[in-house]
Amino acid sequence: MTQTVLWLAQRVTAAILAVCVVVHLATIIYAVQGGLTAAEILGRTRGNTAWLVFYAVFVAAAAIHAPIGLRAVLGEWLKWRGIWREVFLVFFAYTLLWFGLQAVIGVFG
Amino acid sequence: MRVLVKRSSAVQEFEVPRHPSQTVLDVVTYIQRKLDPTLAYRYACRVGMCGSCAMTVNGVPRWTCRTHVDNVAGNDELQIGPLKNLPLIRDLVTDMSEFFDKWARAQGRFQGGRTKHDDFEKVSPDSPDRKAADAGIECIGCAVCYSACNVVAANPDYLGPAALNRAWTLVKDARSVDAIDKLRAVAGDAGCHACHTHMDCTERCPKHISPTAAIAGLKRATAKAALKGEL
Numbered sequence: 001m002t003q004t005v006l007w008l009a010q011r012v013t014a015a016i017l018a019v020c021v022v023v024h025l026a027t028i029i030y031a032v033q034g035g036l037t038a039a040e041i042l043g044r045t046r047g048n049t050a051w052l053v054f055y056a057v058f059v060a061a062a063a064i065h066a067p068i069g070l071r072a073v074l075g076e077w078l079k080w081r082g083i084w085r086e087v088f089l090v091f092f093a094y095t096l097l098w099f100g101l102q103a104v105i106g107v108f109g
Numbered sequence: 110m111r112v113l114v115k116r117s118s119a120v121q122e123f124e125v126p127r128h129p130s131q132t133v134l135d136v137v138t139y140i141q142r143k144l145d146p147t148l149a150y151r152y153a154c155r156v157g158m159c160g161s162c163a164m165t166v167n168g169v170p171r172w173t174c175r176t177h178v179d180n181v182a183g184n185d186e187l188q189i190g191p192l193k194n195l196p197l198i199r200d201l202v203t204d205m206s207e208f209f210d211k212w213a214r215a216q217g218r219f220q221g222g223r224t225k226h227d228d229f230e231k232v233s234p235d236s237p238d239r240k241a242a243d244a245g246i247e248c249i250g251c252a253v254c255y256s257a258c259n260v261v262a263a264n265p266d267y268l269g270p271a272a273l274n275r276a277w278t279l280v281k282d283a284r285s286v287d288a289i290d291k292l293r294a295v296a297g298d299a300g301c302h303a304c305h306t307h308m309d310c311t312e313r314c315p316k317h318i319s320p321t322a323a324i325a326g327l328k329r330a331t332a333k334a335a336l337k338g339e340l
Contacts, residue, residue: 002297003296003297003298003301003302004296004297004331004332004334004335004340005335007302007328007331007332008303008332008336011332072303072305075261075262075264076260076263076296081298094139
């Protein structure tokens with residue numbers, strides 16, 4: 001049951017990430033036209049709730065998706081299975097979420 | 110033709126005459142009967158039905174009885190070894206116990222709900238479920254897919270393509286009464302969710318079955334069951 005839910009979560013977040021990455025890359029290509037400055041980026045993101053929500057969703061999806069993939073890598077490559085792998089991955093997920101949201105809030109406020 | 114046979118102790122070289130329509134099994138049999146009677150290998154039907162003669166031929170798992178030398182010995186050389194991912198018994202003979210135990214672990218036995226007093230179940234050959242089951246039922250249990258699978262190599266608990274394919278054919282069988290038990294048995298790190306969709310099994314299956322498609326079906330079916338709270 002748990003692993004089925006993890007698989008489902010990874011597939012759903014993969015779909016979300018596919019959209020997020022395309023939007024992110026398109027924005028980068030658009031933004032670098034005619035030079036790139038911190039002021040220009042912040043001018044776009046400061047106080048913009050749409051970008052706040054977009055990047056918060058992006059970060060949340062990455063924080064769910066990456067640890068599930070890493071779980072298989074740790075199991076197959078390092079033979080690391082059992083409860084401590086799961087504990088490490090929960091910690092890893094929260095770390096991604098924490099730093100990601102810090103960055104999102106940083107460019108919003 | 111130069112033939113290098115990976116034996117329990119070391120690689121041994123033999124010189125074997127070529128013949129028209131010669132199979133790799135013919136080559137191994139020639140070696141055992143004419144050159145070295147101590148060579149251990151396994152075969153039974155010789156016509157691609159029993160699934161017992163699979164070996165690694167030039168690095169690739171194959172059913173040797175239906176693999177023509179002309180198709181695999183490009184530079185007049187053959188390298189023959191036992192199947193990978195299975196414990197070695199001797200020379201070219203592997204222990205298939207774990208392979209078939211995993212079929213049992215995947216609940217690969219049919220469980221119907223009717224007795225001999227009941228009428229036959231009417232199953233339309235054109236129904237989507239029957240077509241899905243039919244796509245996988247010709248498996249001969251040769252373990253070529255299991256030997257080719259990278260996930261089995263990385264995760265010895267993994268049930269493997271053949272066992273999961275078998276479970277899928279039973280999940281899709283309209284007469285089967287315990288599909289949900291089979292889904293429970295194949296969900297998880299040792300089951301369908303471990304598959305990375307490399308498709309080595311599908312590429313190598315001598316019966317042109319796609320265990321990858323079966324495993325993808327199991328992933329979808331287990332996900333649906335989990336969402337319904339049945340798993």
